[in-house]
Structures are given as structure tokens and as C-alpha cells.
Amino acid sequence: MDVREAIHTQPMKAFQIVAIAICLIITMIDGYEILVVAFVAPYLSKDWNIGPVEIGYLLSAGVFGMAAGAIFISPFADRIGRRKHILICLVLIVVGMCLAGMAQSVPQMMALRAFSGLWMGGIVASLNVIVAELSSDQRRGTVMGIYGIGFPAGVALGGAVTGLLIAEWGWRAPFFFGGICTAIMAVVALVALPESIEYLVERRPRGALEAYNRIAAKLGYAPAAELPQPRSAAIAKAGARAIFSGALLRRTVFLWIGFAFLIVSFYFANTWTPKLIADATGNAGLGVRAGVLIAVGGVLGALAFAALCLRFRPRLVTVLLMFCGAVSFTLFANNFANAGLGLVLAVAVGMFANGGLAAFYAISPTIYPAAVRGTGVGLMIGFGRAAAIIAPIFTGYLLKAGWAPDTVYQFFAGLLIVAGIATLLLDGSYRGYSEDPEAAADGLPSSGTAGTA
Numbered sequence: 054m055d056v057r058e059a060i061h062t063q064p065m066k067a068f069q070i071v072a073i074a075i076c077l078i079i080t081m082i083d084g085y086e087i088l089v090v091a092f093v094a095p096y097l098s099k100d101w102n103i104g105p106v107e108i109g110y111l112l113s114a115g116v117f118g119m120a121a122g123a124i125f126i127s128p129f130a131d132r133i134g135r136r137k138h139i140l141i142c143l144v145l146i147v148v149g150m151c152l153a154g155m156a157q158s159v160p161q162m163m164a165l166r167a168f169s170g171l172w173m174g175g176i177v178a179s180l181n182v183i184v185a186e187l188s189s190d191q192r193r194g195t196v197m198g199i200y201g202i203g204f205p206a207g208v209a210l211g212g213a214v215t216g217l218l219i220a221e222w223g224w225r226a227p228f229f230f231g232g233i234c235t236a237i238m239a240v241v242a243l244v245a246l247p248e249s250i251e252y253l254v255e256r257r258p259r260g261a262l263e264a265y266n267r268i269a270a271k272l273g274y275a276p277a278a279e280l281p282q283p284r285s286a287a288i289a290k291a292g293a294r295a296i297f298s299g300a301l302l303r304r305t306v307f308l309w310i311g312f313a314f315l316i317v318s319f320y321f322a323n324t325w326t327p328k329l330i331a332d333a334t335g336n337a338g339l340g341v342r343a344g345v346l347i348a349v350g351g352v353l354g355a356l357a358f359a360a361l362c363l364r365f366r367p368r369l370v371t372v373l374l375m376f377c378g379a380v381s382f383t384l385f386a387n388n389f390a391n392a393g394l395g396l397v398l399a400v401a402v403g404m405f406a407n408g409g410l411a412a413f414y415a416i417s418p419t420i421y422p423a424a425v426r427g428t429g430v431g432l433m434i435g436f437g438r439a440a441a442i443i444a445p446i447f448t449g450y451l452l453k454a455g456w457a458p459d460t461v462y463q464f465f466a467g468l469l470i471v472a473g474i475a476t477l478l479l480d481g482s483y484r485g486y487s488e489d490p491e492a493a494a495d496g497l498p499s500s501g502t503a504g505t506a
Contacts, residue, residue, distance in 0.1 A: 055281045056269045057250050061190045068247075068271040068340030069187045073200060075246050076180045079143070079238050081204030083173055083180075085151060085211030086231040086342075087115060087204075090166065091324045092215040095331045095340055096224040105328075107159055109449025112324040113442050114163040118170020119177075126432020127177025134258060135179040135249040136242075136425065142176035143239035147232045154228030162465040174438060177414075178431035185418035186251050186426075190447045194367040194415060198359025199409020205351020212345035247271075251423035255283045265305040284423070290477035295357070296421055301490070304420055305429070309436045312413045313390050313474035315375065315500060316437040318382070318465040318472070319406045321444045323347060326399065329458045339396075346396055347403030354408015358415065371412040375473030386462035409472070422490045 055396075060069070090097075096106050101107075122142075149169030156162040181197075188196040211227070218226040224343035247268050253261040257280060267274040298304050326347055354374065361370040381401035386396045402475030421429030451461055 056265065056272065056274060056277075057254060057281065059272065059274060060187060060250065060328050061187065062293060063188075064273055065189050065192060065196075066131025068268075072187055072247055073184050073196065073243065074429075075186050075238070075241060077200050077203040077243065079139070080175070080180055080200070080236045081210070082231065082238060083176065084204035084207030084251070084348075085214075086169065086235070086427065087173055088323050089211065089215065089227050089231060090115060091327055092212050092344055093219070093224045093227060094328055096219055100224065100327075101159065103159060105449045105452055106446075108328065109445050109446040111159065111162055111166065112320075112419045112445035114166040115170040115173070116320060116438055116445070118444045119174030119444055120170075120435050121167075122171040122174030122176075122435075123178065123431045123433075123438055123458030124435030126171060126341050127178040127434065128178045128428040129175075129180050130182070130427035130431070131252070131256070131425060134256075136246055137248075138179045138427075139162060139176055139183075139242055139246065141180075142172040143235055143242060145172040146176070150232035150235065154225045154232070162275045174434065177432070177434055178427050179432055181247075181414050182426050183249055183417050185415075186249055186423075190406050193197065193419065194362030195359045197415030198357075198362055200357055201277040201355035201358060201408070201414060204353045205348045205355060205407040206408060207348075208407070209287075209348035209352060212348060216232075227394060232506035239494050242359050251426070254281055255424045261412045281310050285380075294384070296432070298481065301421070303477060305433075307479035308413075308420060308483060309419060309433050311371075311375070311472045311479060312417075312433055312437040312441040314408075314472035315409045315413060315477070316377070317444045318468050319410050319442045321448055321461075321465050322382070322406045324445045325387050325448050325461075330399075331396065333341065337422065343396055343399045346399040350400035350405075351385050351407020351411070353400070354404035354406075357404070358408055359411050362415075366480065367412065367416045368476060372415055372476045372480065374405050374412050375469050375476060376408045376410055379401075379469040379473070382466035386459035386466070404487065405469075409469075419488075420490055428489075465482075467468050478500070 090111055096113070097111075098104075098108055126138075126142070146169055149165055149172065153162060153165040153169060156165055181200075181502060182201045186198060187194060211231075214230065216228045218230055237405070248264050250265065250268060252258075253265045262280055265280055295301065323344070327340035329340075329342035330343040358367075359369055359376065361373070381398065381404070385395065385398040385402050388398055417430050417433055418426055448461060452458070
């Protein structure tokens with residue numbers, strides 16, 4: 054039996070669940086490390102005596118690195134393998150986090166956050182692709198939704214831990230904590246994370262058959278005498294050009310636009326809310342609590358996405374999250390000065406902003422053929438984060454120019470409406486075309502499968 058077909062059609066087994074759990078835990082740590090500066094910012098700004106513009110640059114430095122990593126580092130996963138790619142990124146994240154903990158100035162911190170972000174951005178696509186490829190067709194949307202709790206859960210747990218670490222050892226401690234956690238997961242991944250079956254079959258690296266049979270044995274299938282025939286040989290030769298051909302072209306355009314506007318709003322909410330709440334209330338601890346609640350809302354949003362995917366197409370669920378996100382941002386803006394109600398609404402902001410991020414990560418891998426899946430997802434992430442780089446900096450200048458926090462939130466609510474419209478157009482692009490991404494690259498017509506994403 055073709056192990057790829059077995060994974061797609063058979064009930065999921067313990068081996069698949071364990072591998073997905075490893076990816077989820079790595080994503081949790083990644084979520085914590087990406088936004089650790091947002092939790093540290095109120096304390097760092099006092100220690101270094103810096104204003105909102107400098108904080109904006111610090112918050113954007115990691116996003117800049119992540120955008121570059123998604124664009125330039127992610128595609129290597131299609132060449133060297135997802136597993137090796139993940140291991141390399143984990144090791145270099147450890148280096149970046151520990152060095153950031155020793156930074157002595159804003160320029161140093163910016164450079165080290167950009168370096169760490171390079172590998173944080175590079176690893177995301179490979180994790181998403183492995184989880185998607187190890188999930189059955191019937192449960193992929195739900196599994197990806199559950200996997201999506203990793204990022205906001207990491208932010209929520211990390212935010213809570215950060216307060217304890219800062220109280221005991223100062224604001225540098227959270228960076229070292231992240232580095233230690235990443236080092237532990239690098240060892241776990243080295244021992245227990247399998248290579249992508251799709252990569253082994255489509256790219257056929259040295260030792261591919263042996264690796265394929267090891268995975269088959271762990272899933273309870275007999276070893277194969279030879280690898281199954283690849284489906285994406287021509288696509289692999291075309292490389293990144295394949296994602297801009299046939300039906301994939303318009304899907305790429307709609308996906309990238311939707312993701313870009315979502316992640317711009319996401320980074321604004323996650324990076325600036327703790328500082329804005331702290332400034333409005335005069336309580337830095339309350340700002341950290343608001344950031345944690347946004348992340349808690351993100352966990353709820355990812356779980357809601359997973360549950361809704363049992364009944365509805367994941368793309369349509371993503372549209373719903375975008376429009377609900379616009380409503381929650383508007384309500385939060387209108388009640389920003391009310392600390393009690395503001396904290397409650399922070400959960401709603403996180404539910405749809407962070408939950409929306411999980412949704413886009415869920416729907417993107419199956420849009421692209423296996424041979425260029427890491428490239429397609431990575432470039433989507435890179436495009437979105439390149440746009441998101443300006444969000445924290447732009448917000449800093451808006452606030453300095455006299456914009457009220459509620460007006461800024463209303464602006465980003467409008468961007469979420471645009472994200473919802475783009476995702477709705479993405480779903481519409483499947484009408485009359487196959488859900489099979491290998492066929493979509495050639496623009497093949499549907500055989501009655503449209504709408505089963």
C-alpha cells in the first residue's frame with residue numbers, strides 16, 4: 054500500500070499523533086519567542102529609557118527577520134527535507150535567543166531579534182506542512198485547528214511565565230528561558246520527528262526508500278520494494294514558478310492578500326496591546342495580563358476553528374473568523390479605557406486575530422502541490438510578514454502623531470474586513486476546479502470534488 058494514500062484515507066494512528074504533538078509543542082515555544090519582546094517591552098522601556106518609536110522598531114525587528122526567513126529559508130525545506138530543515142532552524146533559534154538575552158543596546162537587540170526571527174520564520178512552513186501531510190483527509194481541518202492552538206497557547210503560557218521570570222531575574226530571563234526550551238525540543242525532534250513522506254516520494258533523496266519503510270513500519274504497513282511514483286516531477290522542476298500557474302495563480306493571490314491583512318492586524322494586536330493597556334491604566338502588570346488574555350482567546354479561536362471544520366469547509370470558517378475579528382476589534386476600540394471590560398474583550402480580539410492565524414496556517418498547505426508545498430506556504434508567510442513589518446513601527450508613529458488607541462484599533466478592524474473578502478474569493482476559486490493541488494497546477498477541471506477542502 055502507498056503510505057501516502059494510507060495516511061490520507063485511514064484513521065490516524067499513534068505515530069502520526071505523536072509527530073503532530075511534537076510540532077505543536079515546537080509551535081508553542083515559537084509563539085512565545087516571537088512575541089516575548091511585547092511582554093518585556095514595558096520593563097525594557099523603563100530600564101533603557103526609550104519611547105514608543107524605539108519600542109516599535111524592537112517589535113518589528115523580529116517580524117522583519119521572520120519575513121526574510123519565510124521567504125529565503127522556507128524554500129530550502131523542499132530541497133533538503135522538512136525534518137533536517139526544522140532541526141537546523143531550532144539550533145539557530147537557540148543561539149539567537151540566548152544572545153538577545155545579553156543585548157546591551159537597542160541596535161544590538163534589533164539585530165539579534167532579526168537573526169532569531171530569520172529561523173523562527175523559516176521553521177513555520179515546515180511544521181505546518183508536516184502536520185498537514187500526517188493528517189487524514191477527513192480530519193485535516195480539525196487537526197490543523199488543534200495544531201493551531203500552539204502559537205496562542207505558547208504566547209499565553211509564555212506571558213504568564215514571563216511575569217514570574219522578570220520578577221525573579223529581570224527582563225533578560227525570558228530570552229534565556231526560550232533558548233533552553235528550544236534546545237530541549239531540538240533533541241526531541243532529532244529522536245522522534247519523521248521526515249515528510251511526500252518529500253521522500255517526490256524528491257527521492259539518498260536513503261529515501263529506507264526512511265519510507267521505517268515510517269511504514271511505525272504505521273503498521275509492510276515494507277515496499279520501491280518508492281511509489283512521484284506525482285509532481287514536472288512541478289518540482291518548475292519550482293516556485295508552479296505556484297503562479299494555472300488555477301494556483303489566483304488562489305495564491307487571494308490567499309496572500311487575505312493572510313497579509315490578517316497578520317498585519319494580528320501583529321498590531323499582539324505587540325501593542327500590552328503597552329497600550331499599560332499606558333492607559335498606569336499598570337504594566339495589567340498590560341501583560343491583557344496580552345495573555347489575547348493569547349488565551351487565540352486558543353479558543355483555534356479550537357472553534359477545529360470544531361467548525363467538522364461541519365463546514367475550512368476556508369469558509371476562515372472567512373467567518375475574519376469578519377468576527379473586525380467586530381471584536383471595533384468593540385475593543387469603543388471600550389478601551391474600561392479596564393474590566395477591556396480585558397474581557399481582549400479575549401475576543403485574540404480569539405479572532407490569533408484564531409485567524411491558525412486558520413490560514415490550516416488552509417494553506419493543501420493549496421500547493423507536495424513538491425513545492427514548503428515554498429508556497431513559506432512565501433505566503435513571508436509576503437504576509439513583510440507587510441506586517443510596518444505594523445508596529447507605523448503604530449508607533451500614529452500614536453506619536455496623536456492618534457487615539459481606539460482609532461488605531463478601528464483602522465485595523467477595516468483591514469480584517471478586507472482579509473475576509475479575499476478569503477471568500479479564494480473559496481470561490483475552487484468552483485469548477487479540482488481540490489487536488491497537483492491537478493490545480495495544470496488547471497484541470499473538477500470531477501465533482503469542488504467544495505471539499
